[in-house]
Amino acid sequence: MDHLSDSWTAQPGGRVGAVEYVLRDLREAIIAGVVQVGDRLPSEQALAARYGVSRAVIREVLRVLETRGMTVTRTGRGTFVAAREPARELKFGDYSAADLMEARPHIEVAAAGLAAVRRSEDQIGKLQELQERMEVEQDAAKWVEFDSALHAAIAAASGNPVFADVLDHIRFALAHQSSVINLTPGRRTQSDSEHRAIIAAIARGSVVEAEDSMSFHLDQVREVLLDLTVLDERR
Numbered sequence: 001m002d003h004l005s006d007s008w009t010a011q012p013g014g015r016v017g018a019v020e021y022v023l024r025d026l027r028e029a030i031i032a033g034v035v036q037v038g039d040r041l042p043s044e045q046a047l048a049a050r051y052g053v054s055r056a057v058i059r060e061v062l063r064v065l066e067t068r069g070m071t072v073t074r075t076g077r078g079t080f081v082a083a084r085e086p087a088r089e090l091k092f093g094d095y096s097a098a099d100l101m102e103a104r105p106h107i108e109v110a111a112a113g114l115a116a117v118r119r120s121e122d123q124i125g126k127l128q129e130l131q132e133r134m135e136v137e138q139d140a141a142k143w144v145e146f147d148s149a150l151h152a153a154i155a156a157a158s159g160n161p162v163f164a165d166v167l168d169h170i171r172f173a174l175a176h177q178s179s180v181i182n183l184t185p186g187r188r189t190q191s192d193s194e195h196r197a198i199i200a201a202i203a204r205g206s207v208v209e210a211e212d213s214m215s216f217h218l219d220q221v222r223e224v225l226l227d228l229t230v231l232d233e234r235r
Contacts, residue, residue: 018053019183023061025051030070030081041071041079056141060179067091067180090225092176097225100173105218107166108151112198112214113207115157123157127199135192143188144178150195154214157202181224194220 029035041047044062048055062079065071069087073079090097115123130153134146148171155163167174182188194217201209 018051018057019060019064022047022051022053022057023064026061026065027070027086030065031084033084035081037081037084039081040077041081043078060140060183063176064180064183067176090177090180090228092180093173095170095173097177100170100177101218101222101225103170105215107163108154108218109211109214111155111158111160111163112202113211114159114163115154116202116205116207116210118159119157119202123153124199124203126153127157127202131192131195131199134195140179140182140188144175144182147178147191148175154198154202177221177225181221181228184224184228187224190220191217 026035026041035041041062042050044055044058047058047061051058062071062073066073066079067090069091070081070083070085071079072082092100119127127150130146130150134143134150137143137146151174152164152167152171155167158164182191194213198210198213198217201213
């Protein structure tokens with residue numbers, strides 16, 4: 001790993017810029033064979049010190065590399081290089097991006113529509129509170145937690161426990177996906193706006209608007225995932 005920079009000068013874009021910089025450098029090292037398949041990467045602490053960034057930045061980088069199949073993290077042992085080239089498909093835990101995007105509309109669009117006619121006032125209050133907290137949250141990891149909670153709360157408001165149980169089962173994969181797509185500049189702000197529209201439609205009791213707003217949100221997520229895949233293949 002001696003080829004890596006010993007320090008890093010902050011780039012425009014703040015934390016996202018730091019993630020992109022470290023990700024590019026580590027990925028190029030793996031593709032070039034400087035770091036071999038089977039090698040263990042330095043610890044989060046060591047990488048953070050080497051690049052002059054926070055451990056949170058390093059964790060995001062490692063999450064993206066694992067999503068593309070280039071590394072694997074083994075509890076208690078560290079992160080190891082698994083492949084020299086990124087996989088052609090994003091993977092979040094046990095599910096591919098295609099798996100998730102194929103299934104989510106059948107669950108979440110229907111859940112949003114049902115929530116518009118079945119939600120209680122307390123449930124609307126909870127959705128609005130989560131939305132407000134997300135819009136002012138600066139910590140990316142906490143925002144992802146709120147995002148997961150928001151989608152779970154919409155499923156719960158549908159009154160159908162099957163929707164809630166399915167989302168709970170894939171919650172880790174959805175959180176992983178959310179943290180990765182949020183590396184796209186401006187995506188969190190756009191997502192906040194999309195969530196606002198979904199919740200407003202549910203509060204008005206409009207089934208059609210709630211379903212359309214959720215469908216639009218999931219379409220935007222799909223577009224970001226496609227863009228990330230294309231961008232990765234060009235690098």
